[in-house]
Amino acid sequence: MKKFIIVLIVLFISAASYAENYIKLSPKDSVNLNQDLYYRENFASQWWYLTGHLETEDGRKFGYELTFFAVGVNQNKYQSAFGLNNLYISHFAVTDIEKNKYYKKEEISRGAYGAAGASADKLNVFVYDNILKGNLNEMHIKGEAEEFSIKLDLKSTKRPILNGDKGYSNKVPGCGECASLYFSITDMDTNGIITINGRNYSVSGKSWFDREINSDYNTDKIKGWDWFSIMLESNRELMIYRIRNNEGKANKSSYAVLTDKNGKKQQLDFNKISLDTTEYFKSGITGSKYPVGWHIRIPEKDIDIKIKPYVKNQEFIANYSTFNYYWEGACRVTGTDKGKAYVELTGY
Known part of the structure; x- marks a missing residue:
């Protein structure tokens, strides 16, 4: 689940772009693998999103986030290299848990002269020195910043799950086109x-990959969301996203899914899930108050867990690229099942 504010960027840049013929989704649409792993033309926005939990052989822990966005501005076929069809954006962050330090960097490019781009026939997405390549089974990523960087190889141990109905993931009840094609x-x-800071750490661990494609989230009906990717030591993964309406309450498109140890998807009844805040972080920069600690109960699956951030300040302020801010951070999981999580909080 990733940032509805990308639609706002498109509107900010060129309100006329939405009058052009971008593809609109309907409940009849579904994810098509492998094609939907690659760049899809004629959609207003799309993203590739990775988070992970890594550690050294002696137990020093890190978290990372690396996200790539392709945002449609217009569909003209320019001859000039300076013609603006897409904006390519990357958000990159590393959490150094031992040092209680959060590093972040944002990048944005129109893609002129090969500075950024995305391929329609293979997985090849890049924004300057941030790169994602590979396929559904193996991925290779690189993130570069002045103080920090990553170079990682990822191998899938489970097949992709198609979120929602065969990958059609509605975000606003009653609006069929307010949806994304979404798999994880x-x-x-x-x-x-x-x-x-110039020191290399050999690391291993686990990563989570999300892919979404959309053209319309009708964002005036969405205040924000709370998104959880939870990796449990029982070799199960739990994803929950609570989409908050303008009154701050969960709308009917809020969603939860459990992946079992064999990779089988089990969609859960969101109304039977309890989400209670246990801890807050107030930003000294934006003034936002984020609910960073959580108590999650799912009685039908005997899940009763608590989520606590490793580092409280994991706020990504993106004044340069997406003109927004959000909290996205690595967390520990305790309770009936232990593990790790990434939590994304928007609209606060």
Whole structure:
């Protein structure tokens, strides 16, 4: 689940772009693999999203986020390299848990002269030195910033799950086109190098991959969301997203799914899930108050867990690329099943 504010960017840049013939989704649409792993033309926005939990052989822990966006501005066929069809954006962050330090960097490019782009016939997405390549079974990623970087190899241990109905994921009840094509790979063995201030750390662990494609979220009906990707030591993965309406309440498109140890998807009844806040973080920069600690109960699956951030300040302020801010961070999981999680909080 990723940032409805991308639609706002498109409107900010060129309100006329939405009058053009971008594809609108309907409940009849579904994810098509492998094609939907690659860049899809004629959609207003799409993204590839990775988070992960890594550690060194001696137990030093890190979290990372690496996201790529392709945002449609217009569909003209320019001859000039300076013609603006898409904006390519990347958000990159590393959490150094031992040092209680959060590093972040944002990038944006129109893609002129090969600075950024995405391929329609293979997985090849890049924004300057941030790169995602590979396929559904193996991915290779690189993120570069002045103080920190990653170079990682990922291998899927479970097949992709199609979220919603065969990958059609509605976000606003009663609006068929307010949806995305959405699939996840919830368990990817990960190995590579994290570099912090010139020092290299050999790391291994687990990553989570999300892919979404959309043209219209009708964002005036969405205040924000709380999104959880939870990796449990029982070799199960739990995804929950609570979409908040303008009154701050969960709308009927809020969603939860459990992937079992064999990779089988089990969609859950969101109304039978209890989400209670246990801890807050108030940003000294934006003034936003984020609910960063959670108590989650799912009686039908005997799940009773608590989520606590490893580092409280994991706020990504993106004044340069997406003109927004959000909290997205690595967390620990305790309770009936232990594990790790990434939590994304928008609209606060």
